[in-house]
Amino acid sequence: MIDQLPEGKSIGWMQAPPQWIFSHTVRFVGVVHVVIQDGEGFILIKKGKPLIYYFKHGRIELRGHAALDYFNSQPTIEFNLCKYTPEEFSQALKICNVEKTGPETPDMRRKAPDEPAQAEVVEKPTEQLPVISRPEQPPPVLPERPEPVRQIPVTKPAASVPKRILIPQPAVLEEPDIKIIGQIKKLNGIVAISVFNDDRNILLMGDVEIEPLLKIARTMLATTNKITPHLDWGSLVHMTLQIPEGNVIIAPYHENHLCILTTRTINIGHIRRILRDLQQDRSQGVIL
């Protein structure tokens, strides 16, 4: 079924808790392609309303509640938001056999993540799906995904990965923001880009473990907080740490921060210009 869906216009691959999708797609019409370990699936969404949940792992197919439960069991999932035109959306509805007025899974967003939903397993699984454990191997690279880039080794933190998802705050990033972040991610030499605040990661695009990267980003942020009061040099544009493997850049972004992980070959001048432009737009009150 996944292969039959219209391709749509990709906004970009990202990594976030499943609940993030529902809180950030109020004006979105299209499909969210989801990849978890060796399986893949999708959520068909019309203006914040999920119409179909589907996931396939080998011979096992999950639909509706079962697929949603599986998505919700992951602390974060990798996904690609693909916008549909009205024609593409109609085509997707036909492929999924959805009546325009009757969604398969009405308003599943309000369901608490630890409240079990009724399973709708199409084919009885011969083995248990790995619900909470993290993959030993990275998920397979799909043909339409961005080119894989060299990953800078990041030491793992002592803390273990939380086993339940964190429900994010109400929408903090709008679709234009996601587009901007996606455009930066597409630049040559960008390994990963994250939008984060003091509490949590809001958005991640790229194949890295977010927690070790966030730990480093927060350490850098602490350094900026220590030095800024002593300097009358204007507002912070960015802080860049260069090591032999590449660069880590942090920069203010609205009320949040960006953390960008790059290869060594990145054009720093280009990144500087982008970060300066973002801040100028912000100071001029341009809505991104």
Place this chain on the structure above:
Amino acid sequence: MLKQILNKFLILNDVQAAIVIQENGEIIESMKSGIVINEGLQEVLSTIMLDSKKTAAQFGNASLSMFFVEFSDYFLILGPVMEEFYLAIIAKNTANIGQITYEMKKNQDAIVSLL
């Protein structure tokens, strides 16, 4: 002699200061133009040297290659020269960063030989 090398940075467009500094905050030599190197700035440099080294070590004990912090008016580039010695360049944001980092690499051995 060290002053002569630091002066090569100062003649670059919009560079305000070139400083060789030890990790403990002691300034070994400096050349400046239109900027005051006060206690506050020394504290900033000390903080950056210590924090950036620690942060780089979080990447599987990676060594620090360069540290760069940019504000809307000025930026600061700090690069390790040898062991506990660093070269810091302060410039207006209109300065050519590529030229500065090129000169830093080019003059590193000469600075080391004088420390």
